[in-house]
Each structure stands twice: as C-alpha cells, then as structure tokens.
Amino acid sequence: MVQVLTDSTFEKETSSGLSLTDFWAEWCGPCRMQSPVIDELSEESEGNVSYYKLDVDANPEVPSHFGIMSIPTLLVKKDGEVVEKLIGYHGKEQIQSILAKYQK
Numbered sequence: 812m813v814q815v816l817t818d819s820t821f822e823k824e825t826s827s828g829l830s831l832t833d834f835w836a837e838w839c840g841p842c843r844m845q846s847p848v849i850d851e852l853s854e855e856s857e858g859n860v861s862y863y864k865l866d867v868d869a870n871p872e873v874p875s876h877f878g879i880m881s882i883p884t885l886l887v888k889k890d891g892e893v894v895e896k897l898i899g900y901h902g903k904e905q906i907q908s909i910l911a912k913y914q915k
Contacts, residue, residue, distance in 0.1 A: 812853055812854075812862075813833075813849055813850055813853045813862045813863065813864055814861070814862070814863050814864075815863070815864050815865075815866075816832060816863045816864065816865045816870070816873075817865070817869070817870050818870040818871070818872040818873050821863075821865060821870075821873045822891075824861070824863060825861070825863065825888045825891065826890075826891040827890055827891065828859075828860075828861060828889075828890065829859065829860045829861070829887070829888070829889050829910065829913050829914060830860065830861040830862070830863060830887070830888045831849070831852075831860060831861075831862055831863070831885055831886070831887050831906070831910065832863040832864070832865055832885070832886045832888070833845060833846065833849045833862075833863065833864045833865070833883060833884075833885055834865050834867050834874055834879050834882050834883060834884040834885070834886065835864060835865070835866060835867065835882055835883050836866060836867050836868045836882055837866070837868070839882050839883065841882075841883055841899065841900045842882055842883045844900050845883040845885075845900050845901070846864075848901070848902065848903050848906065849862055849864070849885075849906075851903060852903060852906060852907065859914055860910055860914070867879065867882055877893065877896070879896075881898050881899065883898075883899065883900060884896065884897065884898050884899075885897040885901060885906070887909065887910065887913065889913045894913055895909055895913075897909070
C-alpha cells in the first residue's frame with residue numbers, strides 16, 4: 812500500500828530501509844500516469860520497499876529541501892540517504908530495475 816507523507820512525516824518515515832517517494836500534484840498529467848505504476852509496484856512488493864506519495868502543493872518544504880522543481884519526481888532513499896532521483900514519468904520495469912540495485 813502506498814502511504815501518504817507530509818512535510819512533518821517525511822524524514823521519520825523514510826529514515827530506514829529502502830523507500831520510494833512519488834512527489835506529485837493533482838493538476839499534473841504525467842503524475843496521474845505515474846500513480847498507477849507506483850500503486851502496482853506497491854501491491855506486488857514483498858515488504859522490502861516502502862512506497863510513499865507526497866503532494867508538493869500541500870507540502871512545499873520537503874520538495875524545496877531536495878531541489879525538486881519538476882513533477883513527477885521519484886526519490887529513492889536507502890537508510891535515510893538519497894540514492895536516486897528520477898525526474899518525469901518512469902515505467903514499471905525501469906523502476907523495478909533501479910530498486911533492485913539497492914535491495915539486500
């Protein structure tokens with residue numbers, strides 16, 4: 812299941828393990844294409860990756876901190892460190908391949 816993050820919960824939730832956060836906004840067309848891909852990956856996940864969404868309009872602090880200027884942006888963190896920043900739409904296989912590099 813994809814969990815919703817806010818500026819105040821982002822650091823705590825993504826500080827350990829492998830996580831992917833989808834930075835999006837309601838008005839963003841490519842974000843609406845990306846969302847089902849993230850949902851599908853989350854449903855197929857065996858618990859080794861945590862999936863999150865963060866609405867950039869409602870939560871401007873975190874995107875600003877990470878220099879996110881375009882959406883969708885996918886931020887991959889491993890044990891609290893950013894290891895990948897994917898800008899724009901990415902397909903399921905592409906995301907799986909990137910996440911596989913950081914799985915134990």
